[in-house]
Amino acid sequence: MQSKAEIYKTIKLLESQKESLNVQLDLGIIDSDGVRDELNLISQKEKVLRDRLVFMSHVTADGEPRAISHHEPTPGNPKDYYSTKMPDGKKIKATTYDGLMDKLFNFYTxxxxxxxxxxxxxxxxxxxxxxxxxxxxxxxxxxxxxxxxxxxxxxxxxxxxxxxxxxxxxxxxxxxxxxxxxxxxxxxxxxxxxxxxxxxxxxxxxxxxxxxxxxxxxxxxxxxxKARPEDKILSPEEIDSIRQEVRYRMTRKKWGEYYINGYAMLFAIETGVRAGELCALKWEDITENSIHIHAQQLTKRESGKKVYYYDTCTKNEKGISQDGREFPLTRKIAGLLREIKELQDRLSISSEFIFCHEDGDWIKTDAYETFLRRLCQAKGFKVTNNHALRMSLNSNVLIPMNVSVADRAAMLGHSIQTNLAFYSFAQKDYLENVRDLLDSQDENVKGTLREPHNIVPFSKKESSEHLISQAF
CATH class of the missing domain: 1.10.150.130 (Tyrosine recombinase, N-terminal domain)
Structure with missing residues (x-):
């Protein structure tokens, strides 16, 4: 079956052929005998292709053909016309079917x-x-x-x-x-x-x-x-605040105990996974000591409708699977996963995906990111995206723990250069932390100056003549 692009090109080719024949006919280069039939044949082909292109284009968001209505004359309404609804909700009309098809073709081309x-x-x-x-x-x-x-x-x-x-x-x-x-x-x-x-x-x-x-x-x-760190990451106190908010909502009837987007966010805080990777995680990806992150949820448009699909590569693999990466399964993460699994078993929820709705369908990136944005906005935070959780884990947790940059990059799934350039920031409250550290050094100091310590002794500088004499 021809694509819309192929049909459009064929129509343009037929138009060129018809125009060329008409020019030659007007100039007397060719005889009118037989040319009229050829022009009619081209016009018929154009009409068929035009209608086919219109029917492929004039569809609803679900890919269903849009209805074309024929309004026949009645005693109360003597008008005879054809009409259809356009994608923007407006109606167009024409006195003939072919006239309506011409309007549709012009609109879509x-x-x-x-x-x-x-x-x-x-x-x-x-x-x-x-x-x-x-x-x-x-x-x-x-x-x-x-x-x-x-x-x-x-x-x-x-x-x-x-x-x-x-x-x-x-x-x-x-x-x-x-x-x-x-x-x-x-x-x-x-x-x-x-x-x-x-x-x-x-x-x-x-x-x-x-x-x-x-x-x-x-x-x-x-x-x-350049965006300041506070414009990109959440502080440990802000992270704790949204943790507490999610746990509180789980106790309220409005949200319910199976608050799956909330659980997804709690997991993202601990692992720094991307939103697409989060939605694509399966129970089989959890091993005894690690989490295998090797897939992501992506979207595409099919017949005007957004479709979510499972891609076997992570973002940084750029379409060529390298079997993803491993993230350590800590006691805290294992406890959170155990809590989710026990809740799903109790509610008879069955799915291969960890973060799924009660019908077993995986959660969608759009819904998760919307939930996270609204939650952070409700708390009055400047940053409201899942990416901030990745950077916050790197800057607030991994760097202060002295995890090497190579290990940080491997855990988060990007290069060392990316980690250093875009993920490694001073913590929001670094001034207070540094001040406390400096003050702690002065707790037992009396007077304005204290005795220096950790002094490395050096011998007096020897003359060049002495050094030369020693060499011989």
Whole structure:
């Protein structure tokens, strides 16, 4: 079966053939005898392919075909038309079935009904999908970035009326207001390049204002500061606070004793596993002395629907399994796992996955990360993600215990360079800790100065003449 990209290319090829024949016919290069039949045959092929592409595209989020209704004339309503509901919930109509199919085809291939920025974006994204075969996550991020960076008023503007000055002004206002990170700015610029690049290529606009924008002026307003440790990790006191909150919720009817996302968070605190690795852990991965971390939960889009699947590689293995890594099974972790297993047995919950719902289905990364974010926000913390638990374990626990950087990197599943550059921070309360250590050295000191200790004696410096004479 042909893909949407293949069908689209075939339609474009047929259009070129038809245009070429019409030009030759108008110039008298070819005889009209037989050409009309050939043109009709091409048109019929186009229609079949057009309808096929529409039916593949005009589906619900579940992948089901969207209904097309025929409204026949009635005494109270003499209009005869065809209609269908679009992905945005709006209805479109046409007096004939073919007319409706033409509208649908135009929407799904170039979307040029109103030339609004949002309409052009949808058309550009659809063309990218059917001609470049991008990763579904790429399409998802483009949609999310458009909603994030383009205001509702801007999205409604006719792209043909947006000058380079207007686009620069909008961009400058945004960076001055939000002071985004440079990486965020480049994501914004990527959305603009997609939209205006498409419009320029399809001759909707005569110049590309996005191409006229230099990045340097806007970099001045971007946040280039390195995040401080307190912006990345949780302190031991904050970790204890969310532990206590989860344990408290387990006693409340609202959440219940089988508070599986809470148990997952308690496990993540002790092991520093990534969210995807956490959701993919199975009981068979627990050995006598260690935890075998070798898989992750990932998502993809199938027929417009998000699907979760089990991947046999961890993030750092980049698609090529190296059998993952091992994390030591401490008494505390073993006790937590035993608690979960006993609770599942008592509630008759059966699953190969450690962190599962009562029906045995594994928990999802989105739900777990949403739970963690809301929990941390409720506590008033600045950091609200699972990644902070990984870095907190490294900085608050492993480093003070003098675990070597090589062992820390192996346990968390990344390189030594990554551990040193992005995971090793001073603890939030390091000033108090250092002060206490320094004060403890002065507890028995009298006066303003104390006698130096651990003195290494050195002999007086000998003259060069003496050293030379000794050498001979």
């Amino acid at each position: 170039n979307g040029m009904k109103d030339y609004s920025l949002e309409s052009v974006f949808k058309a550009a994204l659809y063309e990218k999908e059917i001609t470049e075969n991008p990763n579904q996550q790429t399409l998802y991020h483009y949609k999310a970035d458009f909603s994030r960076f383009i205001s509702k008023d801007m999205a409604k503007k006719d792209i043909r009326s947006i000058t380079d000055t207007a686009l620069k002004s909008y961009t400058q206002e945004w960076v001055n207001r939000d002071h985004p990170k440079q990486k965020t700015f480049f994501s914004y610029k990527g959305v603009l390049n997609l939209i205006f690049g498409y419009a320029f290529a399809h001759r909707i606009i005569s110049t590309n204002p996005a191409a006229m924008m230099k990045n340097k002026p806007y970099m001045k307003s971007c946040d280039t500061r």
